Amino acid sequence: MTEENTPKDHAKNGRSEESPVTTRRGVRSFVLRQGRMTEGQRKAYERNWPKFGLTREHGMIDPRQVFGRDAMLNLEIGFGMGRSLADMAEAAPEQDFIGVEVHLPGVGALLKEIADRGLENIRIYSIDANDVIDLCLADACLDRVMVFFPDPWHKKRHHKRRLVQQEFVQRLRHKLRVGGILHLATDWENYAEHMMEVMADSEGFANTQIEGGFSPKPEGRPVTKFEQRGERLGHGVWDLLFYRTN
Template sequence: MSDQKEPHDLNDESALKQPAIDSPMTTRRGVRSFVLRQGRMTEGQKKAYERSWPKFGLSRENGVIDPRQVFGRDAMLNLEIGFGMGRSLAEMAEAAPEQDFIGVEVHLPGVGALLKDIEDRGLENVRVYNIDANDVIDLCLPDACLDQVMVFFPDPWHKKRHHKRRLVQPEFVQRIRHKLRVGGILHLATDWENYAEHMMEVMGESEGFANTQEQGAYSPRPEYRPVTKFEKRGENLGHGVWDLLFHRTN
């Protein structure tokens, strides 16, 4: 049900034979924000990438960015980590032209698909990184620059022995905290109940964050978060989705 793609053998180089400004591999050790996946860009995705990456793409080589220079204005800034094929990000950006959005995704077909969607919708308020989100956090964003960070349906690593690979961990949350302004929102969503419980435990114990709902309570899905096709399919099967919204307190 989740819109995450299946992992593949990391020795399979087929997924890396696409043009990219940066290698998606992280420069830091520890939990990565992604698993490399199979898949080649379609011709349409490749052409959109070639046309639009120079305008909308951001690189690790850019170093720490000034969002006001990147977007040419001072506006509410959102970061989505792991946008998949990008449809939800494009829908959010189209619905809120007064806000700016940065998307992070290592899967090149997803980057190409988002760039095509950006072209089709005529969007100007989206920029894209094709590198590990850890590098975006550590090397590319100034502190307290973000109004919202969104992590929707990350890999649940549902087997207990793999839980340590889950992205949402205390150390990751604290690094995100420093990039959020005080009052900024960390919005997590998952369709795995066990991962939702894990997220709630991590966030409930995280310094500098408070639940926007009652303690230990999940949030109703905000109107701005689009319902994905996988989510609709899951709802039809009786599956649940859990949203967590926590704001930075200090």
């Protein structure tokens, strides 16, 4: 959703003024960006959202009912244009995936990927991830949470707006089963250091690597176009994998 959309646009996109993208104050999980759906994204949204979309109004979901089976459950917060999430779901059909993204062109793009590839193991929320965590997911229901390349808020005065903070991490912890993985990735070294500090001080988490160590890129994380562009510019990428201990 964009700030310039009219109520008519909201209705066209399956939202109304009474169904805001977020109900929370404080640090949001997203930044609203400008942009409108392409015709292909809009058609994919209209055609596929009723089957693959989830809303706040669904309340606390039972993943077994949503997906029709009991399988490893992954949550990706901020999937962008959705290609990497579609890649992961296609590569692991035995697992289920929930993606969260408020940028409607990205939602439309992922819905198109889902249809084109015939994927059945993805569901989508297009609301603030904080609301998904607090209102829609039961404790200990997730096997893995992924937060890839969140906004780094690179200016020091904006660091308080960064998504990865103690309070947010602890709320994620309760949604992970014991042994479940929190996977963070960034291409900003300062944010990587910030993430490591937060995770090292987070109760109930332990690093999968040596203390203070970043992880080699896991095979299961696709390389995004965003990441490829960063590598061409000489940017590094840092992965952090921590598991819930209690």
